[in-house]
Amino acid sequence: MSNQNNSTGTPRVKQGMAEMLKGGVIMDVIDAKQARIAEDAGAVAVMALERVPADIRKDGGVARMSDPDMIDEIINTVSIPVMAKARIGHIVEAQVLQSLGVDYIDESEVLTPADEANHIDKRQFTVPFVCGATNLGEALRRINEGAAMIRSKGEAGTGNVVEAVRHMRTIRGDIARLQGMDKEELYTAAKNLQAPYELVAQVAQLGKLPVVLFTAGGIATPADAALMMQLGADGVFVGSGIFKSGDPAQRAKAIVEATTNFDDPSVIARVSRSLGEAMVGINIDTLPDSERFAGRGW
């Protein structure tokens, strides 16, 4: 009947998109074939990238935004949302991804940062952004820049969930501490968190981030996904864990079911059977600092 007053790209529209992904699994894919496997397994979205984090780690060199042809092909193949990664601070990669019609941009530490001081001003874009965080202060700085969704960083491409756990527990712990504070203390907390007071006060009141919080980085098994959900994640990104494993289609399905039934061990046991080999993991303490992605982002 009426269509005046239409607004695209509002915070509600951007954050609302992330709400629709909750309870779901977002899978890294490098071509249309993998994208179809992900969709068939029940992924709520795919992340289009040229190399999964495990290969970025192995190959070294500069990791950049994917080839637009490859992104187009994936967009044309699946009906679920398609996300893609831009380098931290690379405004133009983000502009290109928006023009391609991707549904979410991940300003990601997995790619080589383009700016070592500043992140993208995400409020300038119609397309929503997800950003990584290792603690609450970092999450709130990203939200202040316009991120409509946060994921705990973990350590991508390792198949080792330990950093994801550390970051999720840190974020949740930081939030719990805020909830116990007096109003006066929240100003100091904002200073210490290096985050705007308004957001800090909002988190203290809500007891959670004002946007959806997913988890990422090192999730390789159905039990890993369920663990992160039990620790309070709204959903799960799986990168190398699926397509670097023995039976990607089966593992992808299993991780989707485990994410939905994260509090039912009998389901997790059932879906964990006969999955073939998981990706070979890396012990984080053998990783030199220069090869850790989680430290990227400021």
Place this chain on the structure above:
Amino acid sequence: MLRVGVLAIQGDVREHINSLNSLNVAVQKVRSPEELKTVNALIIPGGESTTISMLAQRFGLLEPLRAFVKEGFAVYGSCAGMIMLADEILDGKADQETIGGLDITVRRNAFGRQVDSFETDIQIKDFQEPLRAVFIRAPWVERVGNNVEVLASFKTEKLEEHPVMVRQGSLLATAFHPELTKDNRVHEYFVQMAKSVSIVN
């Protein structure tokens, strides 16, 4: 007594629960056929319809949900939920199953991709004030059966008018997400509707 379930396979379950909580009705998450038996009205939330459909099948919920609809319990679906209630879908995944029951044809992602998602004021039949409607990669209705009442429509830039809120008996569907705003008039409408369904009383 009315006990409203929210299908909790995937999507914005929490937002629907919050909208219902402000209306003083008993609310429960539904993930299994057993849990479905304990409720007498159901909301299918927004989310990814392909995922919800696939998992409903894998969890053995699809047939119980179809039976629930056939028995005449009140069911409301927003966005992905509208797709799940539709008898026919366009631009779906090739083998995408729906619960069905609502005699409409729905086009998935009809408004476009996320960059085309928007919010706007729409007028709903019998609502005094317009409602702020949030459309996210939303579907629209392309065909309505004879027994389907159109409660709200949206006119596109090309001046095509498409229903975005419909009702058929005990089934209600919106292409938009009232659960993302604090305005809970649609949920109130649904609760009234569910209370008037004879099977509850």
